[in-house]
Amino acid sequence: MWRRTTLLSSLMPSSKASLLHQMQAAYGLKIWGAFSTEVLKPAKGRIPPREKPPFITFVLGGPGSGKGTQCAKIVETFGFTHLSAGDLLRKEISSNSENGAMILNMIKEGKIVPSDMTVKLIQRAIESSENDKFLIDGFPRSEENRQTYERIVGEEPNVVLFFDCPEEEMVKRVLSRNQGRVDDNIDTMRKRLEVFTSLNLPVINYYSEKGKLYKIRAVGTEDEIFEQVHPIFAAFEVLK
Numbered sequence: 001m002w003r004r005t006t007l008l009s010s011l012m013p014s015s016k017a018s019l020l021h022q023m024q025a026a027y028g029l030k031i032w033g034a035f036s037t038e039v040l041k042p043a044k045g046r047i048p049p050r051e052k053p054p055f056i057t058f059v060l061g062g063p064g065s066g067k068g069t070q071c072a073k074i075v076e077t078f079g080f081t082h083l084s085a086g087d088l089l090r091k092e093i094s095s096n097s098e099n100g101a102m103i104l105n106m107i108k109e110g111k112i113v114p115s116d117m118t119v120k121l122i123q124r125a126i127e128s129s130e131n132d133k134f135l136i137d138g139f140p141r142s143e144e145n146r147q148t149y150e151r152i153v154g155e156e157p158n159v160v161l162f163f164d165c166p167e168e169e170m171v172k173r174v175l176s177r178n179q180g181r182v183d184d185n186i187d188t189m190r191k192r193l194e195v196f197t198s199l200n201l202p203v204i205n206y207y208s209e210k211g212k213l214y215k216i217r218a219v220g221t222e223d224e225i226f227e228q229v230h231p232i233f234a235a236f237e238v239l240k
């Protein structure tokens with residue numbers, strides 16, 4: 001669950017609550033400190049709890065389908081925070097965490113890391129950000145990933161993007177990208193594609209049935225692909 005707060009006004013006598021409303025209107029959230037109780041006061045240096053759940057976009061697609069590239073464009077244009085599940089796991093490896101060796105082995109084999117671990121890394125990253133809109137790239141990779149997120153976080157995503165790219169194109173991109181990744185080689189790539197087909201496609205179907213899925217044809221130039229992505233987020237901006 002996202003950490004939530006009770007409306008300050010519901011804890012106060014009505015005259016004080018009405019004054020609070022007026023001051024909140026005038027000064028926005030800066031009024032917080034003046035009226036907060038011990039319980040509501042955020043700890044020093046910590047991000048205050050959210051009053052409403054953040055806007056969450058899951059970004060799906062096979063390895064090399066262009067998720068990261070398009071996420072960078074969405075961040076630049078619409079101010080989202082980009083959280084790549086793979087990057088969070090790789091950071092865990094390089095921070096010498098106790099699970100680092102296990103995560104590294106799973107990544108080398110193209111296997112899916114236990115969902116609890118990935119969901120907690122995502123949850124921690126969201127909670128330590130002040131932004132209220134996130135792109136969660138490469139997640140959920142399986143039905144189990146999806147169900148674990150729902151169980152731990154207790155929320156559904158607002159939008160799900162799926163970058164649909166032919167296999168030969170994905171293989172070509174991954175083998176030529178040269179980012180020094182242990183899993184960007186032909187053997188691991190084969191395994192990643194198998195895992196994608198067997199475990200990720202059911203997730204894509206699940207969101208499609210829920211009417212949350214936006215399928216993008218992920219071939220062409222970065223700008224051509226972004227032309228399909230842009231209107232989706234522009235529409236949500238208008239609704240805000």
Ligand code: C5P
Binds near residue numbers: 086089
């Ligand atoms: O998304 P990316 O290609 O960076 O993921 C690299 C690897 O990280 C995956 O092949 C998988 O081993 C692991 N991963 C995972 N669970 C996720 C996302 C990535 O286990 N949700």
Ligand code: MG
Binds near residue numbers: 068084086137138
């Ligand atoms: Mg990526």
